[in-house]
Amino acid sequence: MASNRKNNTRKKSEGFDLKYLVIALGVIGLLLTFYIGYRASVSDRKLFSVSLLALFAGLLFESFRVSNNWKTVILIFVGSYFFSLLNFLPGKREHTYIFENHIESWPYYFIFFYALAFAISHKERVTVKLTEGITLLLSLSLVYWTIDYGFTNYRNWFAYSILTIAFLLVAFSILNAFTNLHLSKTTRLTLSVWSTVIMFAFAVDNIFRVFNNPDIESSYLSDGLYIGLQFFLLGVSAVYIMQNYMLLAAFIPSKHGNYRRDLKENNKDHIDRYSDEQVYFGHSLLCIIYVGIVYGLNYKYQILPRHTMIWLVFLTFPLILRLTDFIINGRKNYS
Structure with missing residues (x-):
């Protein structure tokens, strides 16, 4: 009986410790967010862009459209947000720490983490057939x-x-x-990888072209709406771009992974996504x-x-x- 009580007490204390840790991280994250907002407001540099808001709006729109659970989307949002705050840690080769530089890159980290987390958690839904x-x-x-x-x-x-x-x-x-x-497994694998390479090449080209547009704020209304639409559509396609990237990146050996197992699983993903019906x-x-x-x-x-x-x-x-x-x-x- 005494042993059971000790175990229960220890479990409760561990649970409370975890709870306090989450609360502490949340408070630190909120304080850092307020500080980021303050530094951005007093800075002479333009640190945020409406274009990125349009991009993330498209990403959120597609997230809610694809996911059947809005709570999952919110959880991914919060988790990605806190992970993106790691961007404010000093880099190994960063001799002079400039906070504004980290503010500029922060939205990109956030969008990357969010798209990655969503693509992983909704793998079946975002894998294009x-x-x-x-x-x-x-x-x-x-x-x-x-x-x-x-x-x-x-x-x-x-x-x-x-x-x-x-x-x-x-x-x-x-x-x-x-x-x-006959669409054998080898044929489907080849055609799937080839299709993924093409889609990723088009996506990269589109990303460069979209980001080469002038800022929405400095454009006329009609041009601004057109540019905003491009960023919005890029956000919509972001999770699919990320999924295609992961399907290609899986062919690269990982330092700490089991390459044979990972390669076999990735090949299966490519084969399964490709229809065996003749056109x-x-x-x-x-x-x-x-x-x-x-x-x-x-x-x-x-x-x-x-x-x-x-x-x-x-x-x-x-x-x-x-x-x-x-x-x-x-x-x-x-x-």
């Missing part, structure tokens, strides 16, 4: 992106190597889309005709920036397929 048709659309878009960017003008062995690999994978994507070759030949043909015309006209007349046109094609082509399905019933589509 893929088909032969989606890979074909991505591959053809990459061809346009490569030509319009001018990558084909580079004359060195590295560029030739990358272009050769890309050409072979594009050809492999087209072959699978136009034939009834309809007519839809593949329609895809080539549609993107060929749209990208060809945009390349010649520069109607829209290439990244905007690519996302516009991604948006409109499924609508074209649905219209086709309405006319010709019983056909498979890319969605």
